[in-house]
Amino acid sequence: MEYETPLFFRVIEYASRADRDVIDMVSGKPDWEPPSAVRDGLSEYATHPSDAFQYPPSEGLFELREEIARRRGVDTxxxxxxxxxxxxxxxxxxxxxxxxxxxxILLTDPVYPYYPGKTTMLGGTQSFVPTDATGQLDPAAVRAAASDETAAIVVNSPNNPTGAVYPAETIHSLVAIAEEYDAILISDEVYDRYDLSGEFESALAAKSNHRVVTNAFSKSMAITGFRVGYAIFPPKLAASAKSRHMLVNVTASRPAQYAALNALRETDPEYYDGNRALLRERVETFTDALEAAGASYTTPMGSFYVMARFEEYPGTLENVFRLIDEAGVAGMPGEAFGDSRAAWVRFALVTPRVEAAAERLAAFFE
Structure with a gap:
C-alpha cells in the first residue's frame, strides 16, 4: 500500500525554502498565548517526584478523564x-x-484530507457526500448515500476547511442515520471553542450508542505541540478503543496531560471569549481585503479558516507555490480538500500578519 506525503508538508517545506519573506497561512497553529495555567501546570510538574515521570495509565490520567467526563456529561x-x-x-x-x-466510510466534500488518508490506511473505502456552497451538510444527502456497507459517517463541525457550523437538527439527523444503518457517527469537534455562530451542537446531545465524539486541547488552548486529545466512545466500543490505543501508542504524555488538566480547572471563560473576539476581527479584516480584490470567499461561522477563489486562478499546488514565490503568502491548495473546492485556496487566520497577507494578495491579483 502506498501513501502520498500530505500536501500540508509539501507546502510548508516549499515555503521554508523561499528566497523571500513568506506569511504562513497553511497550518492551524494558533499564534496566541495558551492559558497561563498551562505554563503553571508544567512548572509545577517539574517539581514532582521521579515516579511521576513514568508511564501514566494507558487510557489517560484518571483525573483528566474524570474532568472531561464531568464537563461533557458522560461516564469516565x-x-x-x-x-x-x-x-x-x-x-x-x-x-x-x-x-x-x-x-x-462516508465523508464530506470538501473534506479534511487526513480522513481519507486514515480510511485508506485502515483498509476502508471512501465515499463522499457534497456540501452546499456554505459548507452545510444536508442529512437527506447522507441518508441517500448510506447503505448496509456504511461503517462510519465522519463529520467535522465547526468545519475545516469551510468554517461551517452544523445546527442541532443536522447533528441529530446524522445520529439517527447512523442508528438506522448500524453505522457509527464520528463527530470531530476540535474547533468547538471557535464557534462564531452560536449554533454549535455537540453530538453528545444525542444519547446514542452509534456516535463517537473526538476533540483535543490543541486548538482551544493553543497547544498543538502537546498532543493531548480525547475520544468519547459508547460502551460497546470503549474497551476495543483502549486496547488499540495501548497497542499503537501505549499512552499519551503525562506532563502534557497534567498541564491540560490544570488549565481546564483554572482557565476562566474570558480566555476563550478573547480568542473568539480576536478571530472575528481577523475574519473581517481578511474578507474585507479579499472583497476589495474582487475575490470570492467564505465567511467562517466557526474554526479559523477562509477559503478564497480568485478568477482564473484555480487552487492547484502549482498556483499555491506561485503565491509563495510572487506574493509571499502561503495557503493550502483547494484541491487538497476534494473536487468541489479545487478552484479555491484555503488560508488559516492564525497569524498576526493577516492584514499584511490580505494586502499582498490584493496587490498580486489587481
Missing part, C-alpha cells in the same frame, strides 16, 4: 485520552470498521 470509563484529535479519529474509524458492518 467512556473517555480515552489520545495523542491529539488525530489519534482519536483514527481510533474511532478503526473501531467502526472492525465491527464487520461494511468497509465504507
Amino acid at each position: 470509563e467512556h473517555v480515552v485520552v489520545t495523542n491529539g484529535a488525530a489519534e482519536a479519529n483514527y481510533l474511532a474509524m478503526a473501531c467502526a470498521l472492525e465491527r464487520d458492518r461494511g468497509d465504507e
Whole structure:
C-alpha cells in the first residue's frame, strides 16, 4: 500500500525554502498565548517526584478523564485520552470498521484530507457526500448515500476547511442515520471553542450508542505541540478503543496531560471569549481585503479558516507555490480538500500578519 506525503508538508517545506519573506497561512497553529495555567501546570510538574515521570495509565490520567467526563456529561470509563484529535479519529474509524458492518466510510466534500488518508490506511473505502456552497451538510444527502456497507459517517463541525457550523437538527439527523444503518457517527469537534455562530451542537446531545465524539486541547488552548486529545466512545466500543490505543501508542504524555488538566480547572471563560473576539476581527479584516480584490470567499461561522477563489486562478499546488514565490503568502491548495473546492485556496487566520497577507494578495491579483 502506498501513501502520498500530505500536501500540508509539501507546502510548508516549499515555503521554508523561499528566497523571500513568506506569511504562513497553511497550518492551524494558533499564534496566541495558551492559558497561563498551562505554563503553571508544567512548572509545577517539574517539581514532582521521579515516579511521576513514568508511564501514566494507558487510557489517560484518571483525573483528566474524570474532568472531561464531568464537563461533557458522560461516564469516565467512556473517555480515552489520545495523542491529539488525530489519534482519536483514527481510533474511532478503526473501531467502526472492525465491527464487520461494511468497509465504507462516508465523508464530506470538501473534506479534511487526513480522513481519507486514515480510511485508506485502515483498509476502508471512501465515499463522499457534497456540501452546499456554505459548507452545510444536508442529512437527506447522507441518508441517500448510506447503505448496509456504511461503517462510519465522519463529520467535522465547526468545519475545516469551510468554517461551517452544523445546527442541532443536522447533528441529530446524522445520529439517527447512523442508528438506522448500524453505522457509527464520528463527530470531530476540535474547533468547538471557535464557534462564531452560536449554533454549535455537540453530538453528545444525542444519547446514542452509534456516535463517537473526538476533540483535543490543541486548538482551544493553543497547544498543538502537546498532543493531548480525547475520544468519547459508547460502551460497546470503549474497551476495543483502549486496547488499540495501548497497542499503537501505549499512552499519551503525562506532563502534557497534567498541564491540560490544570488549565481546564483554572482557565476562566474570558480566555476563550478573547480568542473568539480576536478571530472575528481577523475574519473581517481578511474578507474585507479579499472583497476589495474582487475575490470570492467564505465567511467562517466557526474554526479559523477562509477559503478564497480568485478568477482564473484555480487552487492547484502549482498556483499555491506561485503565491509563495510572487506574493509571499502561503495557503493550502483547494484541491487538497476534494473536487468541489479545487478552484479555491484555503488560508488559516492564525497569524498576526493577516492584514499584511490580505494586502499582498490584493496587490498580486489587481
